[in-house]
Amino acid sequence: MSNTAPVKSTTPRILIVGGGYAGFYTAWKLEKHLRKGEAEVTIVDPLPYMTYQPFLPEVAAGSIEARHSVVALRRHLKKTTIVAAKVTGINHADKVATITPIAGEPYELEYDQIVVTAGAVSRTFPIPGIADNAIGLKTIEEAVAIRDRLMSNFDKASTLPPGPARDRLLTVVVVGGGFAGIEVFAELRSLASSLVSKYPQVTFEDTHFHLVEAMSRIMPEVSLKTSEWVLKSLAKRGAFVHLDTQLTSAVDGNVELSTGEVIPTDLIVWTAGVMANPTVVRGGDLPVEERGRIRTRADLRVGTEDEIVEGAWAAGDVSAVPDLTGGGVGGYCVPNAQHAVRQAKLLAKNLVAVLRGELPREYFHKNLGAVAGLGLYNGVFQSGNLALKGFIAWVAHRGYHGLAMPSWERKFRVVWGWWNNLWLGRDLVNLEAVQNPRYVFEEFAARPRPAAPAAEPEKKAVTEAPAQKVAASR
Ligand SMILES: Cc1cc2nc3c(=O)[nH]c(=O)nc-3n(C[C@H](O)[C@H](O)[C@H](O)COP(=O)(O)OP(=O)(O)OC[C@H]3O[C@@H](n4cnc5c(N)ncnc54)[C@H](O)[C@@H]3O)c2cc1C
Incomplete structure (x- = not known):
């Protein structure tokens, strides 16, 4: 038997947090740009699909079938490992993420490069109701x-x-x-x-x-x-x-x-x-700017102009990427799909460039309208x-x-x-009953007969009791 420890794989491990617009496109393009065995890519998202959010109003109106406006990750990401989970913590100092799967216990996952694309959530105010x-x-x-x-x-x-x-x-x-x-x-x-x-x-x-x-x-x-x-x-x-x-x-x-x-x-x-995904932003040690987004450089690495956080990348609504065209709000790209897609495509190229010891390029996109x-x-x-x-x-x-x-x-x-x-014409089928799909089955389902009433033996005990009493008094 050999005493040598198992050799640790040296293939860089890329972890993508969120498989929405930016995450899906990053993984899709990495599959295209990476050579065989050059890196292992894992994408973590609690949902099995990327949502094409600009179609949501038309889905609400019944002009687009709901399933058609999402993209199944497993169908289109053939070389990426897909994990049905939330990332609930990022310890970038040790390059470890906490993965909370949709079933089972949370665990820690080591990575070499992290790409944060966890998007945004609705921003509300404390208004009653x-x-x-x-x-x-x-x-x-x-x-x-x-x-x-x-x-x-x-x-x-x-x-x-x-x-x-x-x-x-x-x-x-x-x-x-x-x-x-x-x-x-x-x-x-x-x-x-x-x-x-x-x-x-x-x-x-x-x-x-x-x-x-x-x-x-x-x-x-x-x-x-x-x-x-x-x-x-x-x-x-x-x-x-x-x-x-x-x-x-x-x-x-x-x-x-x-x-x-x-x-x-x-x-x-x-x-x-909307506001940058609080679970991912607050649950990690990556730098965050005043509006709660991950501070990101124009080359899509996390950090500032002067300081790069090595091995960390971000794009889409969760990130504050400088808008070098001079547009944007407060000097940053606005949260929209136009930016998320283009940032993701460049991010994939830049990440591969950095792995190969080359220089990344800066993101520059003039608003199309x-x-x-x-x-x-x-x-x-x-x-x-x-x-x-x-x-x-x-x-x-x-x-x-x-x-x-x-x-x-x-x-x-x-x-x-x-x-x-x-x-x-517009599809006018309403399937709200899917929220309670068992209602018809339950209404007519045959159930086991109730157990025979336990009252009989008790009655007997009562009738026997006086007899015993009598016997005892003899
Ligand atoms: C109704 C509507 C209409 C829009 N119309 C337009 C439009 O016409 N043009 C335009 O340019 N933009 C539009 N947008 C904006 C655009 O859709 C977003 O800017 C874009 O989706 C941002 O992409 P993203 O990848 O950053 O985030 P998302 O696409 O939101 O993806 C985030 C992903 O992260 C996952 N995630 C969340 N939490 C975790 C976690 N803890 N761990 C792992 N994964 C997690 C989510 O499940 C999701 O899949 C619209 C948005 C909405 C809501």
Whole structure:
């Protein structure tokens, strides 16, 4: 028997934290750039798919099938080890991450290079009722639940007489007038307008749509003139935006506004901002800037201009990457998919370069503009001074996102779905009952007969007791 210790593998181990936009693209491109045996790549994400978040408003409106707007990691990452877990701690000083799997006990995983791409979560404020009654729009599950809720509410409302209970079911409140908020607001309005024609008991006037925005304008990504056109277009379709207004309470099915207005509602969608993933940022020892993001250099290594944190990389919404074009907010890239994808592609190249002893390049991307869908056949597009509105912008929105969806397999499913909807109409199936899938089975399931009542032997004992007593007294 040999006494020598097992030889430790010298192949660099790359750990990617989060398989969303930036994480998925980093792994995908690493698979392309790395030579065989040059490094081992592991991606950790509690979800088995990357979510194409720009499609969430259309999923909420039933214009895209939920499964088509996510990309299965295992199907497209063939050389990457995929771990269904959360990273709950990063000890970069020792190059060890704490992995908390979706089943089983947490464990420590050693790495040589870490790529942090854990994205962002909805940022809320301590407003009474929001944490318990509102829903965000960052995940596919939320988009599906929003759609199902609106459709179930139509079903319920159609069985009720006119009155406050029915009004509440037919009222939607969206908080936040950024891109995500306006898109989901407009898409839900569009869905509700289609639903009205299927419910003879519900009229267009019975449905109420309110968006609450704290600032004096919506969609800061487009010009003021374009944003005003969006406001008018929404108002024409019966969807009202409350500017310079804050939501102050959301308790007992009533939304209260800073203007004093009270809106009874059964659906509150919260899209008023995001913050870098707190679990990963706070649970680690990587440097964090004032706004809670991982301090990242323009070459996508963690650190500052003067100090590099060796072996640590970051990209996407979790990171603060300097925007060298001079645009951005506070000198940093804004959190969007445009940046996340491009940063990830460069990150993969830079990481491979560093492994080979070469120099990494700096990230430089000039904003291409913004495009938003505002419900079926309506949209808005802005690039510099060029603004497109209405149908042509909607075509640009679908064209851009149809092409931007990663992988031909996924592009095909999405575009095929749109094609089908064009001829067959929007899919109006509501599967909210999936939340309680056993209800029919349980109602009719045969159960074992209850055990025979234990009362008989007791009776006997009682009748025997006096006899014994008698015997004892003889
Ligand atoms: C409704 C909506 C519409 C949008 N529309 C546009 C648009 O039109 N154009 C545009 O450019 N951008 C758009 N965006 C923004 C864009 O989607 C994000 O900027 C982008 O997804 C950021 O990518 P990311 O990889 O940083 O984060 P994400 O894509 O959010 O990925 C983060 C990943 O990390 C995983 N994760 C979380 N916690 C952990 C953990 N502890 N351990 C391991 N993994 C973890 C998550 O499960 C997720 O898979 C939109 C966003 C939303 C919500």
